[in-house]
Amino acid sequence: MLGPVILAASRSDRMRRLISAAPVTKPVVDRFIPGETVDEIVPIIEDLAAKGLEVTMDVVGEDITTPEQAAAARDAYLALIGHLEELGLGTKAEMSVKLSMFGQALEGGHELALANVRPVVEAAAAIGTTVTLDAEDHTTLDSMFAIHEELRKDFPGTGCVIQAYLFRTEADARRLAASGSRVRIVKGAYKEPASVAYQNKHEIDKAYVRILKTLMEGEGYPMIGSHDPRIIAIAQDIARRAGRKLDEYEFQMLYGIRSEEHVRLAAEGHRMRVYTAYGTDWYGYFMRRLAEKPANLRFFARSILTKS
Secondary structure: OOHHHHHHHOOOHHHHHHHHHOOOHHHHHHHHOOOOOHHHHHHHHHHHHHOOOEEEEEEOOOOOOOHHHHHHHHHHHHHHHHHHHHHOOOOOEEEEEOHHHHOOOOOOHHHHHHHHHHHHHHHHHHOOOOEEEOOOOHHHHHHHHHHHHHHHHHOOOOEEEEEOOEOOHHHHHHHHHOOOOEEEEEOOOOOOOOOOEOOOHHHHHHHHHHHHHHHHHOOOEEEEEOOOHHHHHHHHHHHHHOOOOHHHOEEEEEOOOOHHHHHHHHHOOOEEEEEEEEOOOOHHHHHHHHHHOHHHHHHHHHHHHHHO
16 A cells, blocks of 8 residues: 555655655665665676576666766666676676666657667677666556667567556567567556556456466567566466476566575576666665565665664
């Protein structure tokens, strides 16, 4: 019930100031966002790689208001890719990008976002890795899918994200499963109206399983974004029934959540990728992590009470 309230707070400048200024916030944020700079995040990538884990990197920040900020976001990803190349980690780390960071919501935003993200996709391909386009609220998805389709003409490994709670997603999954693309399925973390999205957790879970079955039976590469033990077990069963080998799909989980499960799945031979965010503009990302899972909110509240 608190999820929509927290998501609303993620867009509030006043709440941003209050939470950012609280002394207890930074230690809790560090659980989910382990660094603000490339230099701080590199040891994290190396540690995860040593455990047999792969990563997808997200430079946090979405509220872009100028073309200059969008260009700076592009350059931040290019700098990250440069560091990964130097360390020889290109095959272990991919990028996750939100097109809002690349100017999608600005005037002429579709073309601007495409122009800014293309150099990132090109640079990633040059070091042997890929980029996945994150899904945002439902009003941005037609643009995201169109950019995804355009990028795949030259870089067919470019991935995208679909959200199980949206009514449209089953049709999107059928289209994407037939195309051979890389598709991450998540439940969805944005506040969406009942006119476009399921509101009940049980309905969302059922939709997730239906969509996952479509992806597993298709020609693409499914990426299962979930921390839910039941969903993970169902995904393994669907993969077996679809005749999928362990390297023909992967699991993805957020850094700082169920870390022991990351290692367990990798030890079983599964491809396990850790979604790892870094950067200074962490507020929106952090608030969505609280909204997604009551345990995260309890962890934050407990930290505040303990500090007090």
